[in-house]
Amino acid sequence: MLEFTFQTKIKAPARDIWNMYADFDKRRQWETDLEYIKLDGLFSTGTFGVMKLADQPEMVYTLTSVIPYSQYWDRTEIPHTGIAICFGHEFTPDDNGTLLKVSAKLEKSTGEITDQDILFLSNIFSDTPQSILAIKKLVEI
Known part of the structure; x- marks a missing residue:
């Protein structure tokens, strides 16, 4: 397994930050x-959804x-990647x-983690700090 993490303090209650994730209309802010994100049910454990990011195929999560x-x-x-x-x-x-x-982990079903895997996860995670700082700006009191 491979993992990247970013953390920061936000001067707002957890509920306000949580709502920036759970309310999909607010996510676009x-x-x-993000082109769209949908859930097939409630924002709860086990629920499936689909999302579409710019220049990416639709993904099930x-x-x-x-x-x-x-x-x-x-x-x-x-x-088709085992990742x-x-x-x-x-x-x-x-x-x-x-x-x-916020953490991002890469799980690989077979084989060792390669340099290519590290770069792949790094690319996925690269906009995370910017996104979290945008949330911070939106919710801080």
């Missing part, structure tokens, strides 16, 4: 390459763990705000 206002993880399998990308979002109360930690 900070996820600039699963919410693998959802604990409201605390954390959620999603998993997207990359077709899955998992994104985690953890919300930890902190003095006058919330520590937001």
